[in-house]
Amino acid sequence: xxEKKRIIFHVDMDHFFTAVEERECPxxxxxxxxxxxxxxxxxxxxxxSTCNYEARKFGVSSGMxxxxxxxxCPEGIYLPVNYGLYEKVSSExxxxxxxxxxxxxxxxxxxxxxxxxxKVKDYEEAEALAHKMKNEIFKKERLTCSIGIxxxxxxxxxxxxxxxxxxxxxxxxxxVENFLAPLPVRKLLxxxxxxxxxxxxxxxKTIGDLANYDSTVLTETFGVMGTQxxxxxxxxxxxxxxxxxxxxxISRDITFxxxxxxxxxxxxxxxxxxxxxxxxxxxxxxxxxxxxxxVRYENFETHTHSKTLPFITNRLQDLKKTTRELMQEYxxxxxxxxxxxxxxxxxxxxxxxxxxx
DNA sequence: TCTGGGGTCCTAGGACCC
DNA sequence: TCTGGGGTCCTAGGACCC
Numbered sequence: 061x062x063e064k065k066r067i068i069f070h071v072d073m074d075h076f077f078t079a080v081e082e083r084e085c086p087x088x089x090x091x092x093x094x095x096x097x098x099x100x101x102x103x104x105x106x107x108x109s110t111c112n113y114e115a116r117k118f119g120v121s122s123g124m125x126x127x128x129x130x131x132x133c134p135e136g137i138y139l140p141v142n143y144g145l146y147e148k149v150s151s152e153x154x155x156x157x158x159x160x161x162x163x164x165x166x167x168x169x170x171x172x173x174x175x176x177x178x179k180v181k182d183y184e185e186a187e188a189l190a191h192k193m194k195n196e197i198f199k200k201e202r203l204t205c206s207i208g209i210x211x212x213x214x215x216x217x218x219x220x221x222x223x224x225x226x227x228x229x230x231x232x233x234x235x236v237e238n239f240l241a242p243l244p245v246r247k248l249l250x251x252x253x254x255x256x257x258x259x260x261x262x263x264x265k266t267i268g269d270l271a272n273y274d275s276t277v278l279t280e281t282f283g284v285m286g287t288q289x290x291x292x293x294x295x296x297x298x299x300x301x302x303x304x305x306x307x308x309x310i311s312r313d314i315t316f317x318x319x320x321x322x323x324x325x326x327x328x329x330x331x332x333x334x335x336x337x338x339x340x341x342x343x344x345x346x347x348x349x350x351x352x353x354x355v356r357y358e359n360f361e362t363h364t365h366s367k368t369l370p371f372i373t374n375r376l377q378d379l380k381k382t383t384r385e386l387m388q389e390y391x392x393x394x395x396x397x398x399x400x401x402x403x404x405x406x407x408x409x410x411x412x413x414x415x416x417x
Numbered sequence: 418t419c420t421g422g423g424g425t426c427c428t429a430g431g432a433c434c435c
Numbered sequence: 436t437c438t439g440g441g442g443t444c445c446t447a448g449g450a451c452c453c
Contacts (some may be wrong), residue, residue, distance in 0.1 A: 076453095097421065106421050109453095122453090125420055141421090168424090168453035252451050284427080285450095313422055350445085360420070368445060399421090 065233060067186050068301060069174040070208040070216035071157060071193070074225035076170035077110035080149050081139055083202050092136040094120060094129055099138050102130040105315060109141050113225070146170075149201065156196055160189065163301040171220075173213050175301035183209065183230050190228050211236065214297035218247050236295035241268030248292050250285070258282075259289075267293050307344065311352075311403035312336045319358040319396035326397060330383050333402040338376045345410045347372040351382040354401035355390040362399075363390065372408050379404065 073079065077095040082088045092115035097106020104126045111120045111129070118133035129136070150169045158164050161174035180186045190207045197205055208219025209230035218240070219229040231239045245267055246256045262281070264270050270278075270293035278286035291297070312333040320326065330353070341348060352366035365386045369378065383402050390397070 105419085109421080123420090125418055127420095128418055143422095171453075250451060254450060308425070309423095311423065315421060352446095362448085364447060366446060401422090403424095 064177060066175060066177045066211055067180055067183070068210055068213055068216040069161070069176055069186075069190060069193075070167075070210075070213065070220040071172045071174065071205050072207075072220045072224075073153065073170035073203060073205045075110050075112050076150075076203075077141065077146055078112040078115075078139075079203050080146055081142070082112065084145070088137060090114065092118060092120070092133050093139065094126075094133070094136045095139045095141055096122075096129070097126040098140065099126045099130040102127050102134075104130070105317070111136075149203075153197060153201060153203070156200060157193065160193060161301070163303070165301045165303055173216065173301045183232055187228065187230055190230075194226075194228070212295075212297040213299055213301065214249055214292055215239070215295060217249060218243065221247070233295075237271075240293065240295055241266065241271065243267045245270055245293075248289070250288070250292075255282075255285075255289075306407070307346075308407070309403055309405035310337050310340045310344070310346075310348075311401060313354065313399060313401035315356075315399045316397070319398045321391075321393055321396045323391040326391065326400060327384060327387065330387055330400055330402060331380055333400065334379045334383050335376065337402050337404055338374075338379055341374055341404060346407045347374045347410045348379075348404035349373075349406035349408070350404065351379060351386065352401075352403040352405070353383050353386040353390075354399070354403070355387070355397055356399035358396040358398050360398070365389065366403075368406060372406075374410055 078093045081093060081095060092112065094108055094111045094115050096108040098104045106126050108120060108122050108124045108126055108129050110122050115133055115136055120129045120133050120136070146169060154166055154172060157172050157174060160179065161176045162178050163175035165173040167173060176186065176189060180189055186209050190209060194205060194207065197203060204226040206220050206224045206227040208216040208222065210216040210219050211233040215231050215236055219231050222229040243266060245251050245259050245264060248267060259270065264273060270289060273290070275290040278290050282289060314329060314333060349372045350366055350368045352364050354362065354364045356362045367382055367386055369382065
């Protein structure tokens with residue numbers, strides 16, 4: 061006896077950060093809006109987090125250096141990332157979505173997977189349910205989203221991206237092959253720039269090319285990833301919709317406004333990052349064992365150095381002392397540093413460690 | 418193009434234990 | 436004496452996600 065075919069939704073909020081900004085400040089509507097780093101008249105060094113559709117018409121896209129966005133769209137409205145606000149709106153939306161499925165999985169700040177298998181009897185009902193969700197979100201939050209429906213997470217995710225904004229795309233199992241085949245491999249989850257390039261070298265551009273490739277060669281070339289790629293290209297994804305378990309690491313990074321070799325300044329910044337990380341650790345009631353510092357030099361060469369302590373702790377002094385020690389080897393008078401970061405991992409719940417608290 | 422910040426997962430080598 | 440193999444933990448780097 062085979063199990064019932066799954067029906068999975070992927071919900072993706074449309075240009076979330078700028079949509080929230082537009083909602084809070086309606087005068088922004090119709091203008092090109094870019095949320096991200098301060099452009100500083102074209103000299104800023106961060107990237108674009110999100111931009112609305114008006115800004116996209118100028119060629120601006122997320123992840124792009126803010127300096128480039130400025131050149132493409134100097135008349136745009138540039139706003140800083142108001143993460144606290146987006147998080148608040150996000151948790152309201154997730155609260156709405158969570159009521160619908162048997163299984164729910166938040167994916168980043170503005171996306172979610174929902175397994176609605178037991179809630180609908182076919183795709184017709186699934187689409188009706190998706191409309192209901194979109195309406196509820198729009199009514200309560202004045203925000204639109206795009207929803208993809210498919211037999212697994214992979215297909216649902218690609219489907220939600222198919223029609224945007226305010227889209228709804230359902231791909232039944234029997235339609236998966238034709239739906240995926242013409243799309244570029246880059247659309248697959250876990251295929252980023254590097255993997256795309258490697259695949260291109262062996263003549264694979266579309267998901268269809270990948271689906272027809274010799275699976276043994278893919279496994280030989282890409283290892284476990286190769287097997288996974290072949291399955292994904294054929295529309296196969298057995299991964300479950302699963303609520304994220306506990307956090308595995310907490311970190312803070314900062315890119316300096318100007319590259320610096322001033323070790324006193326660097327160590328002071330490191331202390332500040334340690335304090336912020338420590339605050340999170342306490343709020344989440346955790347104890348950590350491993351401390352990692354990250355350094356990026358002016359040429360973008362990036363290193364990490366970590367130490368696992370012989371004890372577990374949640375004390376700020378342990379964190380500060382360890383990060384300062386780990387940082388020493390990177391402080392060279394002739395090498396300017398662009399970014400420093402602090403991360404803790406290897407957690408135990410503090411409740412179980414009463415002796416330390 | 419001159420590249421943020423917060424995460425997760427994977428790989429590969431080495432230490433160390435039995 | 437010049438060599439094994441499995442398991443686990445640690446470290447560093449890299450790819451990828453939003």
